[in-house]
Amino acid sequence: MSPSKIRFSELVGEQTRAEIFATVLTAGPISRTQLAQRLGLVPSSVTRMLPPLLENDYLREADTAPQGRGRPQKMLHVNPDKHIVVGMKIGPAQVSGVVTDMAANVLARAEEAIADCTPETALSAAAALTSRLLSEAPEAADRVLGLGVGVSGHVDSASGICRYSALLDWNKVDVAGPLREATGLPVVVNNDVNTLVVAERWFGQGRDIDSFAVVTVGPGIGCGLLLDGALFSGATGLAGELGHLPLDPAGPMCSCGRRGCLEALAGDRAVLRHLQDAGVPCATISEAVDLARSSGGSAQTVARSAFAEAGAALGRGLAGMCNLLNLQKIIIAGEGAVAHDLFGPAMSQALEAHAFSTAARDCDIHVDPVRHDLWARGAACLVIRDAVGAAIS
Ligand SMILES: [Zn+2]
Numbered sequence: 001m002s003p004s005k006i007r008f009s010e011l012v013g014e015q016t017r018a019e020i021f022a023t024v025l026t027a028g029p030i031s032r033t034q035l036a037q038r039l040g041l042v043p044s045s046v047t048r049m050l051p052p053l054l055e056n057d058y059l060r061e062a063d064t065a066p067q068g069r070g071r072p073q074k075m076l077h078v079n080p081d082k083h084i085v086v087g088m089k090i091g092p093a094q095v096s097g098v099v100t101d102m103a104a105n106v107l108a109r110a111e112e113a114i115a116d117c118t119p120e121t122a123l124s125a126a127a128a129l130t131s132r133l134l135s136e137a138p139e140a141a142d143r144v145l146g147l148g149v150g151v152s153g154h155v156d157s158a159s160g161i162c163r164y165s166a167l168l169d170w171n172k173v174d175v176a177g178p179l180r181e182a183t184g185l186p187v188v189v190n191n192d193v194n195t196l197v198v199a200e201r202w203f204g205q206g207r208d209i210d211s212f213a214v215v216t217v218g219p220g221i222g223c224g225l226l227l228d229g230a231l232f233s234g235a236t237g238l239a240g241e242l243g244h245l246p247l248d249p250a251g252p253m254c255s256c257g258r259r260g261c262l263e264a265l266a267g268d269r270a271v272l273r274h275l276q277d278a279g280v281p282c283a284t285i286s287e288a289v290d291l292a293r294s295s296g297g298s299a300q301t302v303a304r305s306a307f308a309e310a311g312a313a314l315g316r317g318l319a320g321m322c323n324l325l326n327l328q329k330i331i332i333a334g335e336g337a338v339a340h341d342l343f344g345p346a347m348s349q350a351l352e353a354h355a356f357s358t359a360a361r362d363c364d365i366h367v368d369p370v371r372h373d374l375w376a377r378g379a380a381c382l383v384i385r386d387a388v389g390a391a392i393s
Pocket of ligand 1: 243244254255256257258261263264
């Protein structure tokens with residue numbers, strides 16, 4: 001059934017069931033009353049939503065020992081052994097994956113470098129890595145729920161197609177079809193930063209926060225949004241392309257072929273270009289980071305101002321997003337986040353300078369340390385979320 005054919009009440013029901021499962025996973029063991037309170041639901045709604053999750057053994061309910069003179073309470077918890085799930089991130093230079101249980105605990109992880117990122121190479125590497133990961137859990141071969149895949153760019157999750165990725169140079173690439181055929185598993189595909197949003201929501205900095213963004217910095221500027229408690233993908237999965245916010249019509253060319261996008265002003269290439277133009281060329285961004293953190297000299301001053309300029313552009317982009325969405329938190333992640341000491345102060349300053357009313361004050365900025373398997377773990381969570389939402393066994 002296409003999403004447009006699903007009745008609205010069914011869609012709300014699926015979302016609520018997925019939220020119930022995620023809350024039990026992150027806050028459990030938890031009583032029905034506590035669960036209703038945390039989700040802002042009336043207890044009868046929770047009672048109505050629980051049977052498919054309990055009957056299909058996704059959740060279990062057990063008595064706890066009485067505390068003091070209180071009666072024993074029935075507490076809900078996730079059944080971690082119901083299924084195992086594979087999560088995968090496809091990047092330009094490597095594919096990385098995890099196997100998790102239903103509580104999103106990582107049971108195995110692996111990664112594989114790829115010689116190029118053509119769809120053929122990347123998808124066959126992802127299929128091979130899936131087999132390798134599953135071979136590490138042979139006892140669970142009949143309990144594999146599915147494969148979740150995160151890919152950069154504009155991903156239509158309903159069809160499993162990557163419509164466009166500047167980073168991978170992909171146009172209309174069917175990701176789900178070939179992987180389904182190669183692995184024999186149900187496949188869920190989403191934008192890779194969206195997989196991080198789900199991971200942060202379930203067990204990271206986004207717990208108990210209903211409106212936040214994950215912004216990844218590095219070669220590209222990515223963004224995923226959770227608005228009013230739900231992943232926000234927009235009409236066709238394009239939402240969150242913060243990196244292509246047009247900030248300067250006279251600015252440098254962007255990887256998307258347009259001029260002056262935020263990514264062209266704040267991504268790694270912007271920093272390297274600044275250094276090149278100032279006569280202090282650096283071959284890699286880590287070389288630029290080392291130079292900016294070195295002890296003194298004019299080259300260090302140039303490197304520091306390159307990061308500050310990128311940070312200021314990022315801050316203007318974040319201000320635009322905060323003014324539009326009134327976010328509670330922005331989580332800065334991605335490989336470039338390690339240079340936060342260099343771009344962070346200028347970023348915060350520009351965010352405050354361009355924020356309307358209390359938009360900057362309302363929004364906490366949090367820098368997440370680099371955790372490589374979080375992307376793939378988030379992709380596994382997408383499979384779990386979809387399955388418990390639909391409550392299929
Ligand atoms: Zn662009």
